[in-house]
Amino acid sequence: xxxxxxxxxxxxxxxxxxxxxxxxxxxxxxxxxxxxxxxxxxxxxxxxxxxxxxxxxxxxxxxxxxxxxxxxxxxxxxxxxxxxxxxxxxxxxxxxxxxxxxxxxxxxxxxxxxxxxxxxxxxxxxxxxxxxxxxxxxxxxxxxxxxxxxxxxxxxxxxxxxxxxxxxxxxxxxxxxxxxxxxxxxxxxxxxxxxxxxxxxxxxxxxxxxxxxxxxxxxxxxxxxxxxxxxxxxxxxxxxxxxxxxxxxxxxxxxxxxxxxxxxxxxxxxxxxxxxxxxxxxxxxxxxxxxxxxxxxxxxxxxxxxxxxxxxxxxxxxxxxxxxxxxxxxxxxxxxxxxxxxxxxxxxxxxxxxxxxxxxxxxxxxxxxxxxxxxxxxxxxxxxxxxxxxxxxxxxxxxxxxxxxxxxxxxxxxxxxxxxxxxxxxxxxxxxxxxxxx
Numbered sequence: 001x002x003x004x005x006x007x008x009x010x011x012x013x014x015x016x017x018x019x020x021x022x023x024x025x026x027x028x029x030x031x032x033x034x035x036x037x038x039x040x041x042x043x044x045x046x047x048x049x050x051x052x053x054x055x056x057x058x059x060x061x062x063x064x065x066x067x068x069x070x071x072x073x074x075x076x077x078x079x080x081x082x083x084x085x086x087x088x089x090x091x092x093x094x095x096x097x098x099x100x101x102x103x104x105x106x107x108x109x110x111x112x113x114x115x116x117x118x119x120x121x122x123x124x125x126x127x128x129x130x131x132x133x134x135x136x137x138x139x140x141x142x143x144x145x146x147x148x149x150x151x152x153x154x155x156x157x158x159x160x161x162x163x164x165x166x167x168x169x170x171x172x173x174x175x176x177x178x179x180x181x182x183x184x185x186x187x188x189x190x191x192x193x194x195x196x197x198x199x200x201x202x203x204x205x206x207x208x209x210x211x212x213x214x215x216x217x218x219x220x221x222x223x224x225x226x227x228x229x230x231x232x233x234x235x236x237x238x239x240x241x242x243x244x245x246x247x248x249x250x251x252x253x254x255x256x257x258x259x260x261x262x263x264x265x266x267x268x269x270x271x272x273x274x275x276x277x278x279x280x281x282x283x284x285x286x287x288x289x290x291x292x293x294x295x296x297x298x299x300x301x302x303x304x305x306x307x308x309x310x311x312x313x314x315x316x317x318x319x320x321x322x323x324x325x326x327x328x329x330x331x332x333x334x335x336x337x338x339x340x341x342x343x344x345x346x347x348x349x350x351x352x353x354x355x356x357x358x359x360x361x362x363x364x365x366x367x368x369x370x371x372x373x374x375x376x377x378x379x380x381x382x383x384x385x386x387x388x389x390x391x392x393x394x395x396x397x398x399x400x401x402x403x404x405x406x407x408x409x410x411x412x413x414x415x416x417x418x419x420x421x422x423x424x425x426x427x428x429x430x431x432x433x434x435x436x437x438x
Contacts, residue, residue, distance in 0.1 A: 031363055034407075034409075035367050035405040036405065036408075037403050038089050038406045039058060039087060039095050042403065043061065043083060043402060044060060045395070045396055045403070046058070046059045046393060046396060047127055047136075047211070047381040047383075048381045048393060049134065049383060050383055050391075053090065055089065056089050056090065056385065056391050058086070058089075058404050059381070060083075060124065061122060061123035062083035062085065062102060062103075062121050063104065063117070063118030064078060064083065066079060070146055070153060078105040078106055078107050079106065079108045084102030085097045086166060099172045103159035103160060105160070106399070107119070115398065116399065119398065121399065122139045122140065122208070125139045126381070128212050130218075132170045133170060134167045135164065137182075139160065139208045139210060140161035140182070140208055142205070142207070143226075157183070161182045163179045163180035163182070163212070179233075182209045182240065185240045186207040187207075190203050191242050192247065207226045208225045208227075210225040210271055210272075216275070219235055221281055223272060228245060228246045229245050230243045243304075244283070244307065244308045246270050248288075252292065253342070262289045266288040267288030267289075269287055269288045270285055270286075271286045272284040280303055281302075283299045283308065284319070284320060285298070286334070287316075290338075292316075293316050312329070315331060315333060316338050319396075324354075324384055324390070326411040328411065328412065330352065330382070331352070331354075332392065334347075334378060335347035336349055336350070336351050352390075352407075369405060373394075380393045388408075388410075389408050389410075390410045392407060
């Protein structure tokens, strides 16, 4: 099956005179990029981090196991295993797993055409270095009710929905240190005021921490894709403070006579956060079911918190974003066609898009890989290395088949240099997750 993280979504510059750019992808400028596979055999690879020594580290969400089971939002039964990991690669050195034994859950009954047992795992979703230590976020498949059900089957739900430290004294020794608890926060606050479908408007609790960013002055910003919240993590590494809440958006495909097109609104499902060039936080959006083509945005949030402002629009299923050494914004789409009815069961390849932050010009970077696959497929994270190369997690819902790619020649000497004409700029008013059942 598709990753629970992906299916789960069925559920800016901030400055004077800022506008949001929305462009037609049919006429995008394009450039050819060749990729080298530098890591393979990974279990559901997700976020990437670059170490002080230039080594590339990747979070592996694992493949679950044969332990305790729980029925996850949106209805799959997933089972526990300690198959999550962190793997490392550096030029001239062998790929190694430097941290193993991290909690993971996955569907062990998924048929081969849906990825097979262990595909689409929920586990270690993102990692970051800060102060010489590695930190990360481990996702979850619901909230408090799912933790209770998991415990009744012999599981320990406190291992999930957490901010964690993965090293001690900079070394991958000792156990994982569990810090802030996103599930507890969601259960106590339901920050986005999510409600279950149907009469009564009962509250819906849903947490799936997915992205993490280390702030330059200390502390962290984190994305909870299930709760639709950007959080600040306090200096004690346990206190969560909402910086922004991402509200549902009108669903232009809604048709009361055709429930396959989804409900009247879709959930925002933020996925990643990074620092913008003006000091604000930039946040990417997957967008929930029906995964409207062109329905995902890039948002800007003031560093100290505030209402999110949409700065770039017209994307589809965005899973990560990063500013390159050339000053351009790079956006990683999980798919070209989305994951809903508009895709006609063909999500298409992933896409890497360069955005000139000054003009809004978008360039599609056509990535060629020594296959199979020979294109991006369910790519799930990216990070720039010190050498200017872009590293991308590929086959991010594959148990045992995941990759890390090294892309060279991605950046341009100056932002906007050599790009083709802007194909449609319009100002607009106002940007992974578990599926919100709406």
